[in-house]
Amino acid sequence: MLSEDPTKKSLTELGVTDAVQLAHRFYELRARFQRELARASEGEGWERLRDEWVGPEGSVQSRILANWIRTAPEHLKAGLVQDLQNFINEVFILSAVLQPLDQLRATDAAKIESQFRNLRGLFDREVKECRDEVDLGITERFWISPKSGVLKHIAANWRKTAPRDLVPSIGREENKLKAHITREIAERRATLESGAEESALARERIDLSLPGVIRPIGSHHLIRQVFQEIEDIFFSIGFSVVEGPEIETPYYNFEALNIPEFHPVRDDMDTFYLELPLFSDKNAAKTPLLLRTHTSPMQIRTMEKQKPPVRVIVPGKVYRRDNPDATHSFAFHQIEGLAVDTDITFCDFTGTIEYFVKQFFGPSVKTRFRPSYFPFTEPSVEFDVSCPFCGGTGAAAAGGTCSKCKGAAWIELFGAGMVDPAVYGFVNYDAKKVSGFAFGIGIDRLAMLKYGIDDIQVFFQNDVRFLKQFP
């Protein structure tokens, strides 16, 4: 075997991209096989060689199947299978004609005739498979090339080493085979030449009367639609959109939002840490990166880049180590809002939120603020809407308590508040001069409320029956 066996590599690795380059590879393999066969007949044995080349396991043939055919580009595949078939035939043919007849146990005229008959059968099969002039040229050279064709080997290995009394019958069979090959090749060439133009025309003809292919047009996912709806509402009151990384540093996700290490709020926002080289954060210590638990880090990134006035919303994906149930997912969506200027008051805050909720749910929905706590807002609120499933009664239509609001009549929509002055310290804003508000809306739950969806998981299952309901 050669030290650099091309059949151990894929065609791409070998740089083979067309049929001509492929034919060259098979030429090389054939030449290699002939060299090895010549050596094998001097003692090592044909059986072992045959196993090495066309055996069921670990052979050149099985490597061609695994490394060339399986990974071949589609346009080469069909030709490749045929080339391999031809190659296997050729291995059998060469292994016969490169050995003296007695080693093939052809010791009388009848057995010699049978050897020639086999060869003829193999030739007939091969010539029939020739698809074009390139194939035919290869076949022609293989069989009747004066230097190394099959007939030349027959003369050298069968006739010259045969006992004198068998020489005439070998000669006769050689002539018959040569005449057969020459005639068949000429016929095949004529057929290919006459059919070439016709088949090219048939291949390239376009039938303009055929109906076109109708491709179903997709639509935006409901979550994307809700994002769009919310963005439009906030655009209309002067907010713009910014986006930020889903892979965050603990500094932006926690510390700069006034959530130091070991702060109990971190327990509610347990998340996924990434197995990447530790990252040297702003506060110097090397820390692991994490998947952001909320869109709030973008408050910090935005204020770092921009001086007041700031009025942005931040749509995006967030992650938490929450167990999945009807209202929890470990990946979900939020829109952050941040407005900071020199004169923003709590009234601007409530007015903005109320405007948004009425625009989104319609004027009839009831809303309320509840005091809450976030380390990065002060005061903080939780914003609720009246439960649209039970009409804000807390009771299910069939009796008992409403399973969606669990009898509370209200559903928590999102957290919000006035930006805590401590946060301004992290972004070099003067807390005495600026004020502002921030909010973080859970988009999935908002979409569930508005569209009467009772299980958050359907957003992530990609069931077309669900998706189609929101064209």
Ligand code: FA5
């Ligand atoms: C926050 O994430 C804050 N960053 C919000 C905020 C921003 C407050 C700015 C103040 C100022 P909270 O952990 O409550 O807050 O999450 C916000 C919303 O995300 C929730 O109201 C809920 O709608 C949604 N949410 C939280 N966890 C999940 C979950 N596992 N699956 C689906 N939605 C969730």
